[in-house]
Amino acid sequence: xxxxxxxxxxxxxxxxxAGCRVVSSYPGTPSTEITEEAAKYxxxxxxWAPNEKVAMETALGASVAGARSFCGMKHVGLNVAADPLYxxxxxxxxxxxxxxxxxxxxxxxxxxxxxxxxxxxASKVPMLEPSDSGECKEFVKKAFELSEEFDTPFIIxxxxxxxxxxxxxxxxxxxxxxxxEYTKNPQKYxxxxxxxxxxxxxxxxxxxxxTEYAEVCPFNRTEISETAEFGVITNGAAYQYVKEAxxxxxxxxxxxxxxxxxxxxxxxxxxxxxxxxVIEELDGIIEQHCRNIGANNVQGKEIFGYIGELPQSVIxxxxxxIKKEYAQLDENIPIRPPVMCAGCPHxxxxxxxxxxxxxxxGDIGCYxxxxxxxxxxxxxxxCMGASISALHGFNKARGNESEHKTVAVIGDSTxxxxxxxxxxxxxxxxxxxxVIILDNSITGMTGHQQNPTxxxxxxxxxxxxxxxxxxxxxxxxxxxxxxxxxxxxxTEQAIKEELAAxxxxxxxxxxxxxxxxxxxxxxxxRVDTDKCVGCKACMKLGCPAISIHGKKAxxxxxQCVGCGICKEQCKFGAIE
Amino acid sequence: METKSxxxxxxxxxxxxxxxxxxxxxxxxxxxxxxxxxxxxxxxxGGSVVTxxxxxxxxxxxxxxxxxxxxVISFELLEAARCLPYLKKGGKLITSTQQIDPMPVxxxxxxxxxxxxxxxxxxGADVTAVDALSLAEQAGTAKASNVxxxxxxxxxxxxxxxxWQKALEQCVPPKFLELNKKAFELGKNA
Numbered sequence: 001x002x003x004x005x006x007x008x009x010x011x012x013x014x015x016x017x018a019g020c021r022v023v024s025s026y027p028g029t030p031s032t033e034i035t036e037e038a039a040k041y042x043x044x045x046x047x048w049a050p051n052e053k054v055a056m057e058t059a060l061g062a063s064v065a066g067a068r069s070f071c072g073m074k075h076v077g078l079n080v081a082a083d084p085l086y087x088x089x090x091x092x093x094x095x096x097x098x099x100x101x102x103x104x105x106x107x108x109x110x111x112x113x114x115x116x117x118x119x120x121x122a123s124k125v126p127m128l129e130p131s132d133s134g135e136c137k138e139f140v141k142k143a144f145e146l147s148e149e150f151d152t153p154f155i156i157x158x159x160x161x162x163x164x165x166x167x168x169x170x171x172x173x174x175x176x177x178x179x180x181e182y183t184k185n186p187q188k189y190x191x192x193x194x195x196x197x198x199x200x201x202x203x204x205x206x207x208x209x210x211t212e213y214a215e216v217c218p219f220n221r222t223e224i225s226e227t228a229e230f231g232v233i234t235n236g237a238a239y240q241y242v243k244e245a246x247x248x249x250x251x252x253x254x255x256x257x258x259x260x261x262x263x264x265x266x267x268x269x270x271x272x273x274x275x276x277x278v279i280e281e282l283d284g285i286i287e288q289h290c291r292n293i294g295a296n297n298v299q300g301k302e303i304f305g306y307i308g309e310l311p312q313s314v315i316x317x318x319x320x321x322i323k324k325e326y327a328q329l330d331e332n333i334p335i336r337p338p339v340m341c342a343g344c345p346h347x348x349x350x351x352x353x354x355x356x357x358x359x360x361x362g363d364i365g366c367y368x369x370x371x372x373x374x375x376x377x378x379x380x381x382x383c384m385g386a387s388i389s390a391l392h393g394f395n396k397a398r399g400n401e402s403e404h405k406t407v408a409v410i411g412d413s414t415x416x417x418x419x420x421x422x423x424x425x426x427x428x429x430x431x432x433x434x435v436i437i438l439d440n441s442i443t444g445m446t447g448h449q450q451n452p453t454x455x456x457x458x459x460x461x462x463x464x465x466x467x468x469x470x471x472x473x474x475x476x477x478x479x480x481x482x483x484x485x486x487x488x489x490x491t492e493q494a495i496k497e498e499l500a501a502x503x504x505x506x507x508x509x510x511x512x513x514x515x516x517x518x519x520x521x522x523x524x525x526r527v528d529t530d531k532c533v534g535c536k537a538c539m540k541l542g543c544p545a546i547s548i549h550g551k552k553a554x555x556x557x558x559q560c561v562g563c564g565i566c567k568e569q570c571k572f573g574a575i576e
Numbered sequence: 577m578e579t580k581s582x583x584x585x586x587x588x589x590x591x592x593x594x595x596x597x598x599x600x601x602x603x604x605x606x607x608x609x610x611x612x613x614x615x616x617x618x619x620x621x622g623g624s625v626v627t628x629x630x631x632x633x634x635x636x637x638x639x640x641x642x643x644x645x646x647x648v649i650s651f652e653l654l655e656a657a658r659c660l661p662y663l664k665k666g667g668k669l670i671t672s673t674q675q676i677d678p679m680p681v682x683x684x685x686x687x688x689x690x691x692x693x694x695x696x697x698x699x700g701a702d703v704t705a706v707d708a709l710s711l712a713e714q715a716g717t718a719k720a721s722n723v724x725x726x727x728x729x730x731x732x733x734x735x736x737x738x739x740w741q742k743a744l745e746q747c748v749p750p751k752f753l754e755l756n757k758k759a760f761e762l763g764k765n766a
Contacts, residue, residue, distance in 0.1 A: 002604070004597070004600050004601060004604050004610060004612065006614075108615050109615075132611075160615065161613065161638055161639065164613065164614045164615060165611055165612065165613040165614070165638035166597070166600060166610070166611065166612040166613075166614075167609075167610065167611045167612075167635070167638075168604060168609070168610065240636040240637045240638065241636070241637050241639070243636040243637075244579075244636040244637035245637075309639075311637065311639045311641055312637050312639070312641065313641040313642065324641070324642055324643030324644060325643055325665065326642045326643035326660075326661040326662070326663070326664075326665075327660055327661065327663065327665075327699045327700055327701065328660055328661045328699070329657055329660060329689075329692075329695055329696070329699055331657065331689050331695065332686065332689070333654065333657050333658050333689065334654070334678050334680045334681050334685075334686035334687070334688065335678065335680060336587065336622075336623055336624040336654070336655070336658075336678035336679070337623055337678070337679060338588065338621035338622055338623035339621060339622040339623070339679050340621065340622075341589075341621060341622060366621065369621065372679070373679065373680075373683060373685070374679075374683050445621075536684075539682070539683060539684070542679065542682075542683070544622050544677075544679065544682065546682065547677045547681070547682045548682075548684065558718055
């Protein structure tokens with residue numbers, strides 16, 4: 001049976017059909033749906049781990065124990081999991097193990113645009129890269145076989161376009177490989193120097209064998225066109241753009257195995273044409289490899305650059321000089337940036353931070369939108385967990401001057417991911433820092449995943465819930481208090497008091513995400529136009545449900561969820 | 577058949593993902609090679625949301641670029657104007673007349689342009705403007721304006737009604753099916 005599937009859904013189908021038993025991941029756009037879809041199969045145990053490092057170690061443990069296993073993450077997640085990755089390369093596997101890493105060319109939903117192929121090269125772990133949903137499933141199934149054959153985890157590199165595009169996939173039945181026998185083997189699994197030295201030799205030999213395999217790997221495919229005047233070497237999503245833009249005008253070498261790269265296959269292809277273009281998104285890894293193996297007739301990054309996606313229009317324009325015509329309005333079309341939803345509990349907190357003129361060390365999540373107008377309330381955002389550790393550094397650098405006017409903001413899931421170690425540092429190394437945990441009882445930005453604080457697991461079943469107040473106290477923070485961001489006065493008071501204190505403190509700003517199904521909304525508010533004086537105080541909240549028409553505020557009843565912070569903000573009692 | 581491209585655009589939360597899946601399923605059942613492309617994550621939070629549906633004998637790129645769309649379906653008027661450059665010469669533009677102020681308009685930093693339907697027509701687009709929000713409310717919920725617009729599109733594509741009905745059954749949860757079927761009919765007859 002054929003079905004239209006997202007690349008991520010097809011990936012999960014591949015896990016199912018190949019008999020994968022254990023899945024552990026941390027959500028991150030555009031990788032999240034692989035794990036969510038895998039969890040829908042009863043035969044697969046699937047979980048959200050607190051972070052990618054834990055997820056990868058869990059998957060490796062399952063592999064050593066004899067079960068085919070998987071962990072998935074976005075590109076920056078692989079940085080967090082790099083520690084186990086680089087040594088899993090040495091231990092290798094017992095049953096097959098696959099790691100998905102989803103890059104985000106074009107930065108649709110990420111803080112950087114790193115090319116994860118570098119991790120595959122540096123860790124000496126082989127990497128495959130599919131170009132559509134059908135390939136996602138096919139590559140996953142083959143990767144389990146190869147993982148077991150070559151005794152190595154396999155990375156499958158996804159991208160936003162492959163992960164979030166649907167194409168048709170043929171569904172097959174599940175194979176059910178037996179659990180492999182586990183036998184104690186410290187020379188392979190205990191990576192202390194004496195044993196690791198032996199495994200490094202194995203890794204180098206394995207890489208040689210994998211390079212030989214790359215020459216015959218069915219995923220490295222040459223498509224010759226009789227009418228071609230030049231050749232193109234490409235991979236991943238870029239293959240689709242190449243085919244669309246160039247059709248029969250180019251012969252194509254499509255590389256589905258991107259680490260290690262083949263040598264002879266590329267040399268032979270490069271000899272066919274005077275001109276060879278390497279069309280790869282982000283870094284020039286294939287291009288550099290071509291030069292390293294003497295295929296010097298290649299061009300790539302000097303034409304296409306290192307930034308963003310390379311869709312068909314870019315390729316057609318750069319190589320064929322073709323530009324499409326189009327109409328546009330002679331009109332200023334206002335941008336529509338993403339915003340915090342109406343009723344978002346983060347809004348009240350950020351409004352208070354802005355009002356108090358506080359410097360804010362930010363983090364990764366929906367609340368990063370607090371950096372946008374009109375709140376403009378965030379000073380820095382770097383990576384998961386950095387808000388707390390960077391605040392500590394900021395305060396150590398500027399001392400008393402900043403301690404009473406600087407805070408960190410971090411979501412509940414991000415705090416569990418890698419924020420709490422930063423809080424340990426604050427307690428242990430004694431900085432007078434104020435940390436605000438925005439506890440909206442869910443992992444929001446990636447689309448509502450459960451986490452260790454929510455009391456539910458990936459399948460929605462009851463689970464142990466971390467008590468944030470007790471955790472912070474156990475870490476050594478004496479001043480811990482809980483506020484409701486729907487109450488502006490209370491929130492403002494809490495921030496003032498904790499900033500004024502002469503010791504570290506944590507404010508837990510607690511209110512579930514307004515989009516959660518179990519959250520009951522109040523009836524929408526409306527504006528009494530007789531009382532509204534058009535002062536625009538309510539507009540400072542940046543609520544998408546409030547606008548000004550005819551010099552009076554108007555509340556859109558289809559969006560308003562009755563959170564009431566605008567009512568608290570209005571000095572004229574015009575909102576009811 | 578040469579590849580055809582349809583863009584479905586709107587504001588985060590308006591249901592463009594459901595609409596693109598619905599259309600994708602109809603085209604798959606019709607026997608085409610189909611690709612549907614979405615963007616998840618940050619852009620969903622009230623920002624502009626764009627999905628692409630492409631179909632033909634063999635579809636490669638999932639992305640639709642400027643000057644390539646045979647049709648643009650927009651759930652919001654400003655988004656229709658924003659996406660005009662994607663429309664091929666002679667392409668069809670189906671838009672809801674609903675207006676949702678973006679944040680720069682809300683904060684007063686920009687103004688929502690006036691008479692957009694007329695301006696789009698003057699720019700040469702073949703515009704069908706429908707009050708999809710009212711029709712959706714008539715069907716039972718403002719949230720169904722995505723399905724109303726799919727009805728408007730269905731009336732302009734030549735595929736059997738049963739394919740659309742089946743796709744609705746595949747894509748819509750059972751308890752909202754009747755409501756959405758009504759919204760679809762209202763769109764078809766609009």
